[in-house]
Amino acid sequence: MLTDQQITTIADDLAAAERDRGTIERLTARHPEMTVEDAYAVQNEWRRRGIAAGRRPVGRKIGLTSKVMQEATGITEPDYGAIFADMVHETGAVIEHAQFSNVRVEVELAFVLGRDLTGPHTTVTEVLDATDYVIPALEILSSRVEMAGRTIVDTISDNAAMGAMVLGGRPVRPDAVDLRWVSALLRRNEAIEDTGVAAAVLDHPARGVAWLADKLAQHGDGLSAGETILAGSFTRPMWVHAGDTVHCDYRDLGAVTCRFE
Template sequence: MDITESYANRLLIAEKERVGIAALTDENPSFSTTDAYAVQLEIIKQKQQSGQQIVGKKIGLTSVAMQELLGVDEPDYGHLLHGMVVENGSEVSFERVMQPKVEGEIAFVLNKELKGPNVTALEVLQATDYILPALEIVDSRVKDWKIKLPDTIADNASSGLYVLGGTPKRIDKIDLSQVGMVLLKNGEVVNTGVGAAVMGHPANCVAWLANKLSEFDITLNKGEVILSGALSAAVNAEPGDVFTAKIAHLGEVSVRFSS
């Protein structure tokens, strides 16, 4: 078994047993982002072999603040699988998560494929069927979230679950760079954000993703859901918490955690 498969299996076991592991970069300081994407793709391959289907992608580290925190100058990405979908307004059992945090985002649903390396934000807008408000429940298989960039990439960009809400909206009717968001936890505002916070415009994030994926010969396909990046900081979730994101012109989306 090579190191890629070994690390992938370690993260898969951590997820199954719900016991966090030490950061891979602590054990192997030379573990690179290239190595990490190979581990992520091995995890996704194994999950597909077990019957899970890819339904989209998520983009992380889209804000300057988060990039500076991890000492990087570009976002990262992960895969969305059909088993990650949570119905709007429903309850998530804490048995499905380990150390969850919640983020408010804008989701794009594509009406045609996008393939880099030279995709532009305009092409993203033209390829978007509709947009929705979304909550991403990020999670980490690394103990206490003590991660560096390669750790989160290997761990499928710290993906957990996601919720889509609101009513589908046409993207040509809304300037997403100016759209504001309010994230509420148990009815109280915990943070706010705006579309411009993610690389100037959420479509820039999706363009980056399409171009990054071209390095792995991966295409964004018609019908895929793309979570374009958190509009504000992630907020810790505890049993009994209820989260709601309200995004101007798009509506709201909510989820509660079992107590």
């Protein structure tokens, strides 16, 4: 386990990277002994500082939920990060590309909770019952830790690479559609880049939310009514650059679009 001073120093380094819009050396290269618990301690310190500075927490993101991404990274468990209000955009937004590092986009569904979920042993049915509505979303990934060789420990420390999210399309009640079969066509500058089906997220996107409720329960925490939970991507991360327009068509659930400048 890292010391409190080491955790503080890492949080300082990540804050500087975010401020300067750069990257830092892989944390596991500097601290080979660093554990997942250490990584969440760093993330919690980053979140605590954000709240102290006046940022308003509005939800959580879940990552590494699809089999493709888990096999690509050699990781068998999802991870999670925090979402602040200033990270949330509406469809059609023009977003400054330079505020992020190693910028990529993923296709997701966001669950907006109508009541608390506290775990443990949360079921998909309980998630659906607790959900007010589900809405299409794009996650913008930003990696403040160098990409080469990074592990889940590096990613978790970096707030699970959360940069921002874009919400749009048509909100639906969770019982209005079979969420497993929600599909999407992802385009960059009018050229189709990827497609996906939401069942790629742990066989049901609500299962990611259940996992998160149980994970937080281990630390005496939970999910609260009103929070927005990004349930995990069902496409590969797509690199984007300044000048790119991203458009994701969810068919019956509408579309989400944004442009990077």
